[in-house]
Amino acid sequence: xxxxxxxxxxxxxxxxxxxxxxxxxxxxxxxxxxxxxxxxxxxxxxxxxxxxxxxxxxxxxxxxxxxxxxxxxxxxxxxxxxxxxxxxxxxxxxxxxxxxxxxxxxxxxxxxxxxxxxxxxxxxxxxxxxxxxxxxxxxxxxxxxxxxxxxxxxxxxxxxxxxxxxxxxxxxxxxxxxxxxxxxxxxxxxxxxxxxxxxxxxxxxxxxxxxxxx
Numbered sequence: 001x002x003x004x005x006x007x008x009x010x011x012x013x014x015x016x017x018x019x020x021x022x023x024x025x026x027x028x029x030x031x032x033x034x035x036x037x038x039x040x041x042x043x044x045x046x047x048x049x050x051x052x053x054x055x056x057x058x059x060x061x062x063x064x065x066x067x068x069x070x071x072x073x074x075x076x077x078x079x080x081x082x083x084x085x086x087x088x089x090x091x092x093x094x095x096x097x098x099x100x101x102x103x104x105x106x107x108x109x110x111x112x113x114x115x116x117x118x119x120x121x122x123x124x125x126x127x128x129x130x131x132x133x134x135x136x137x138x139x140x141x142x143x144x145x146x147x148x149x150x151x152x153x154x155x156x157x158x159x160x161x162x163x164x165x166x167x168x169x170x171x172x173x174x175x176x177x178x179x180x181x182x183x184x185x186x187x188x189x190x191x192x193x194x195x196x197x198x199x200x201x202x203x204x205x206x207x208x209x210x211x212x213x214x
Contacts, residue, residue: 067137143209144173
């Protein structure tokens with residue numbers, strides 16, 4: 001028998017407090033607020049019963065976000081080549097150019113922007129630049145798993161493989177689906193929805209495994 005609504009609401013609130021405390025220990029200060037808010041947003045989805053599906057990610061161009069590390073190669077001048085981390089404001093700090101917007105751009109688009117800026121400022125003549133992802137921003141697995149927290153993202157990983165990284169389901173877990181909060185663009189609100197075991201995740205996803213209430 002399901003518990004009364006007020007008891008279920010109290011349990012979710014207690015879980016939200018515990019999750020936020022855990023997030024404070026695992027996140028960089030600059031992204032604490034965003035991740036904490038999206039995690040609590042996921043709990044709100046659990047409480048209200050809202051369901052919203054995500055579009056398939058296969059074949060979609062990946063857009064960079066805060067926390068991603070990119071390797072920039074300038075073939076005309078190898079001394080400018082380096083690995084950069086996208087800041088919480090969505091930028092990278094590139095030598096001689098300064099702040100370059102990166103979040104929301106595909107790696108190829110960022111390479112074109114850097115090349116254009118190098119040419120425009122007369123730093124290089126006909127620069128040739130490539131950008132590749134050195135390390136994706138992490139994902140977060142919360143709720144009813146044995147080791148909730150932050151984990152490295154690997155392309156193609158699903159909800160089920162993410163749960164395996166987090167030590168598997170607890171005995172109280174809902175195992176057929178989970179809630180996911182995805183923030184793909186700094187200029188748009190986070191997108192929350194229900195995902196299946198086979199749903200392919202994206203970097204930065206906050207996945208919450210729900211508790212069975214019976």
